[in-house]
Amino acid sequence: MSAADIELVDLHKHYRKGRIDIPALDGLSLTIDAGSFVAIMGPSGSGKSTLLHLIGGLDSADSGIIRVGEYRLDRMSERQLTAWRSRHVGFIFQMYHLVPVLTAAQNVELPLLLFRMPARERRKRVATALEVVGLADRMDHRPNQLSGGQEQRVAIARAIVTDPDVILADEPTGDLDARTSQEILQLLSLLNAEFGKTIVMVTHDPRAAAFGQRILHLDKGVLDRDERNPARPAAAAHAH
Amino acid sequence: MLILSYLHRNIWRNPLRVLMTGLAVGLPITIFVLSVAVVDGINRFLDNSARQLRLAITHKSSIVYPLPAGYRGKIEALDHSRPITVCAMRWIGGKVEDKPQPLSTLAADPDTFPATFPEYLTDPAERAAWERDRQAIVVGRGTAAQFGWRVGDRITIRASVPPYSAIPFHVVSTAQDVVDPVTLFCRGDYLEEEIKRQGYPEGLVSFFFAKCRSSDDLEFYRTAIDAHFANTPDPTLTQDEKAFMSQFIAQQFDLPRNLTILSALTVVVAIIAAANTMSMNFRDRLAEYAALKALGFGRALVFALIQFESLAICVSAGALGALGPWYAFTYTPLRRFTVPLIQSLDVRLAVCAQAVGIAAAVGLIAAAWPVWLAARLRPVVAFRALE
Numbered sequence: 264m265s266a267a268d269i270e271l272v273d274l275h276k277h278y279r280k281g282r283i284d285i286p287a288l289d290g291l292s293l294t295i296d297a298g299s300f301v302a303i304m305g306p307s308g309s310g311k312s313t314l315l316h317l318i319g320g321l322d323s324a325d326s327g328i329i330r331v332g333e334y335r336l337d338r339m340s341e342r343q344l345t346a347w348r349s350r351h352v353g354f355i356f357q358m359y360h361l362v363p364v365l366t367a368a369q370n371v372e373l374p375l376l377l378f379r380m381p382a383r384e385r386r387k388r389v390a391t392a393l394e395v396v397g398l399a400d401r402m403d404h405r406p407n408q409l410s411g412g413q414e415q416r417v418a419i420a421r422a423i424v425t426d427p428d429v430i431l432a433d434e435p436t437g438d439l440d441a442r443t444s445q446e447i448l449q450l451l452s453l454l455n456a457e458f459g460k461t462i463v464m465v466t467h468d469p470r471a472a473a474f475g476q477r478i479l480h481l482d483k484g485v486l487d488r489d490e491r492n493p494a495r496p497a498a499a500a501h502a503h
Numbered sequence: 504m505l506i507l508s509y510l511h512r513n514i515w516r517n518p519l520r521v522l523m524t525g526l527a528v529g530l531p532i533t534i535f536v537l538s539v540a541v542v543d544g545i546n547r548f549l550d551n552s553a554r555q556l557r558l559a560i561t562h563k564s565s566i567v568y569p570l571p572a573g574y575r576g577k578i579e580a581l582d583h584s585r586p587i588t589v590c591a592m593r594w595i596g597g598k599v600e601d602k603p604q605p606l607s608t609l610a611a612d613p614d615t616f617p618a619t620f621p622e623y624l625t626d627p628a629e630r631a632a633w634e635r636d637r638q639a640i641v642v643g644r645g646t647a648a649q650f651g652w653r654v655g656d657r658i659t660i661r662a663s664v665p666p667y668s669a670i671p672f673h674v675v676s677t678a679q680d681v682v683d684p685v686t687l688f689c690r691g692d693y694l695e696e697e698i699k700r701q702g703y704p705e706g707l708v709s710f711f712f713a714k715c716r717s718s719d720d721l722e723f724y725r726t727a728i729d730a731h732f733a734n735t736p737d738p739t740l741t742q743d744e745k746a747f748m749s750q751f752i753a754q755q756f757d758l759p760r761n762l763t764i765l766s767a768l769t770v771v772v773a774i775i776a777a778a779n780t781m782s783m784n785f786r787d788r789l790a791e792y793a794a795l796k797a798l799g800f801g802r803a804l805v806f807a808l809i810q811f812e813s814l815a816i817c818v819s820a821g822a823l824g825a826l827g828p829w830y831a832f833t834y835t836p837l838r839r840f841t842v843p844l845i846q847s848l849d850v851r852l853a854v855c856a857q858a859v860g861i862a863a864a865v866g867l868i869a870a871a872w873p874v875w876l877a878a879r880l881r882p883v884v885a886f887r888a889l890e
Contacts, residue, residue, distance in 0.1 A: 321797055322883045342801070349799020356886075360794035364512035369505055374798050376505060421798075433886075 269295040269318055269429070269461065274327035276313055276484075287313040288324070289484035295477075297332075297428075300455040300462045300495065302475030309481040311465045312433060318463060319352050319431045320344040332428055349377040353422030353460075357434035359414045361406045361421075367393065368402040371420045378425070392420035396450060412443035419450060423460070430454065432464040436471050448474040452495075506804075510811045517787075520780055525820035527776030528865055531769030532824030532858045538762035539857075540832070540848040545752060545759060547849075551682045552744040556721050557619065559747035560711040560728055563738040566751070569707035570737055575612070578713060581727055585720045590619035591708040593691060596663030599650060606646065608660060608687040609709075610694035613639075619714040622681050623688065629654070632675035637693045640672035645684030647677040660687075666701035670694070712744070770861060773817075777869035781813050785873035792877055793885035805877040813870035814863060821862020825855035 276288040287310045295301050303311045316322040317329055320336050321344075329336040334347060361370045368389050375385045393399050396416040406414050415435060422430050432451065436444035452474055454460045464475065472478050476495045480488035514521060560578070562568035575589045593610040617624050617633065623641055624630040633639045640660075642652055652658060652674050661669045672689055691708075699705055713728075715721040721743065728741045742750070752758060785792075792805050829850040831837045837848075 316883050319797070322881075345796070345799055345801050348797065354794070354797050356794065358790065360790050362509065362791055362795075364516055365505075365509060369508065372505055373795075377799050382504075 268297045268330075268332065269463070270328070270330040271314075271317070272328040274314075274317065274329065275325045276310070276317065276322070277325055286484050288317075288327075291327075291481075291484065291486060293479065293486055293489070295461065295463065297461055298455070298459045299477060300452065300475045301464070301477045301479060302472035303463065303465045303479045303481060304467065304469070304472050305481035305487070308483075310484040311481050314481065315431050315433055315463060315465050318429070319354060320348050349374060350425065351428045353425065353427040353430045355415070355418050355422050355430065355432040355435045357437040359406070359411075359418045359438075361414055361417055363406050366403050366405055367398060367409065367417045367420075370406070370417055371424050374421060374425050388424050389420075392424040393417075395423065395454075396420045410443070411439050412446060415439060415443075415447050416450065419447070419454075423454060423458070427460070429461045429463065432462065434466055435464060436466070436468065441470075444468070444471060506807075510808065510815075513808060513812050514815050517784075520783070521816055524777055524780040524816055525823075527820075528773045528817050528862060529820035529824030529827075531766075531773040532821045532862055533828055534769045535766040535861065536825045536828050536850055536854055536858050537848065538766045539854045540828070540850045541762055542759045543849060543851070543854075548682050549745045549748055549752075552748050555622075555744055556715045556718065557744040558713045558715065558721060558724055558728070558741050559744055560713060560739050560741045561747070562710075563729070563740045566710065568737070569709060570711065570739065572706045572708050574708075574732070574737075574739070575711060577731065578711065578724075578728055581731060582723070585723060586716055587720065587724060588615050588618045588714040590615040590712045590714075591691060592710050592712060593694060593707070594664065594709040595660075595689075595694065597660040597687075598663065600659060600661060600669065602650070604649070605663070606660060606687060607643075607685055608640075608662075608689060610691040611688050613690040613692055616688060616690075619712050620688075621714075623678050624676055625680065626676070629676040632673075633690075636673055636675060637690055637696075638671060638673040639675040639690055641676045641678055641688040642674055643681070643683060643685040643687060644677045644679050646687060647674070653677070665703035666694075666697045668697060668701060670697055770865065773862075773865050774868050777813060777817055777865055778872060780816070781809065781870050781873045784812065785809065785876060789880075789885050789888070792880055793882040796880060797882040802878045805880070806874055809873050809877055810867070810870045813873075814866040817862045817866030817869065818859060821859045821865070822855075824862070825858035829855050 271294070272292050274288045274291040276286075278285045278287055291310070291314065303314060305311045313322065317324055317336070318331065320339070324337060327337065331351065334351070336344065336347070339347060362373070365373070371389045371392050372385055375388060390399065390402070393402055396419050398413060398416050398420065401409060401413060406417070409417065430451070435451070436447050439447060448471055451462055451464065455462050464471070466472050473492065473494065476492050478490040478492060479486060480490070560570070560574070562570055572591055575591050578589050579587060581587075590612045595608050595610055597606040597608040598604070599606070613634065617630055624633055633641070640658070647653070650658075654674055654677060656674045657671060658674060659669050659671050661667070695705060713724060715724060725741050725743065729739050732739045753760075795804060829852060832848045832850045
């Protein structure tokens with residue numbers, strides 16, 4: 264599956280909380296190159312999580328265009344978005360959201376159930392994904408038998424096992440100590456550099472953002488700054 | 504396999520919660536099954552009464568008003584072409600000294616009791632003992648088992664009504680083949696002597712039972728008796744035995760109606776308990792369900808997870824709650840357990856199957872609200888709520 268460009272044009276998104284109208288995105292436009300690693304920063308309420316949810320097809324904009332690769336998400340129904348997510352996006356959450364009663368391997372295998380795939384092929388993919396994240400020896404461990412960093416690695420393996428175009432990470436190191444955070448960010452960099460995955464990561468932490476080739480600063484729903492990270496030159500898009 | 508493993512392990516995430524929910528569903532199912540067994544037993548008793556071609560004659564105003572003992576002769580003389588056997592009964596209730604359990608003792612005319620109630624005293628030796636011994640008493644086998652009485656035992660019963668005295672009896676039968684396992688019958692002439700000795704009014708009876716030869720005779724006497732005594736100070740109400748017993752059961756305990764209401768209420772309690780559990784489970788796993796939806800799973804998986812868990816818990820608990828009493832009342836000493844008027848509790852497998860069906864319905868209803876919430880669950884809203 265090839266990586267995808269992401270194009271957002273004049274995005275508007277408002278939330279209603281009771282009678283109060285809360286603007287989350289206010290005419291935001293930007294493009295993200297396929298195969299790039301982009302960090303999104305900004306204060307709470309700046310719209311960064313909303314942006315991530317819109318790119319991932321988890322939410323719909325009030326107006327504007329959202330294109331990921333050849334897909335116009337703003338024109339898709341909820342059912343179409345659900346199907347699209349299963350094939351083109353991998354999610355990494357701050358709190359991992361693993362299924363506690365399943366083993367690491369079973370958690371990673373879950374998204375593959377949405378594909379018509381023989382069990383042997385599924386097992387092979389699961390083993391590869393867990394090997395990539397360095398947890399080949401923890402396949403049969405349940406989440407409560409793993410450390411926070413290991414849980415997040417399982418979540419990353421779950422995100423990449425379907426070989427998606429885009430990986431969306433929402434504060435992936437927000438619940439981890441500094442050393443484990445570094446390991447997770449290096450792993451994301453590896454997925455970007457070696458496997459050509461487009462990675463969009465929301466973070467509050469400047470040290471985490473420094474792993475991105477590009478750092479977008481949002482404020483009050485608009486793009487405040489768009490920085491290129493000289494320490495991380497953009498890599499050419501890879502075909503996996 | 505993975506989905507099956509997921510469904511199975513989901514059930515046991517919180518064992519204590521599952522256990523409590525299982526009890527909350529299983530116990531009402533047990534109550535339902537036992538209630539049906541009791542109502543079945545009462546219906547069997549009433550059906551048996553209907554086959555006996557017996558009429559019960561009571562005071563028209565209420566069963567508590569006595570009738571003159573002389574009515575027996577007048578009833579027997581109503582139509583000589585239609586022979587009828589009439590047995591006067593006097594209720595004395597009674598208790599064994601130092602025992603709290605009330606007894607159901609009736610004093611019956613000694614000469615007509617065997618013919619009116621031929622299912623009793625089927626053994627010629629027992630019948631001879633009844634006719635010979637003024638202190639003879641027939642004890643229902645349930646009561647006999649309860650007090651450890653056997654044929655030949657001497658027992659003493661203190662009457663609950665006049666003459667109120669402690670009266671000695673001689674057990675001549677424990678009525679092994681009779682549907683009613685609890686009622687005791689003593690001789691009316693013996694009781695009359697005691698009443699006379701104590702100075703209480705004589706010549707009064709609680710009611711009569713009359714054994715007819717045919718259904719035609721039964722229909723004839725049902726109206727003829729009441730018509731005959733209509734303009735007397737003590738008018739009668741004549742009913743067939745089934746109607747009389749139904750009325751008696753309704754007045755004494757109204758078991759069928761009360762048990763049906765109790766069963767329905769307990770099933771409602773089961774629904775509430777199971778629904779509460781499924782709602783708690785849904786809230787606990789909100790993030791997990793949201794993550795599954797984010798990964799691309801549609802409503803079907805989340806629906807299946809919630810519905811399967813609810814059904815599995817309720818059907819398992821229902822099966823245990825239904826089959827437990829079935830096993831206990833079929834294969835353990837509990838099968839000898841008797842309830843007033845009921846020979847023994849017969850827990851039928853068909854009722855158990857019906858109970859499991861009810862448990863499944865409880866499972867479906869209990870999961871309805873969480874399933875509806877899950878269908879509407881938007882991952883973004885869930886994640887935002889959890890922040």
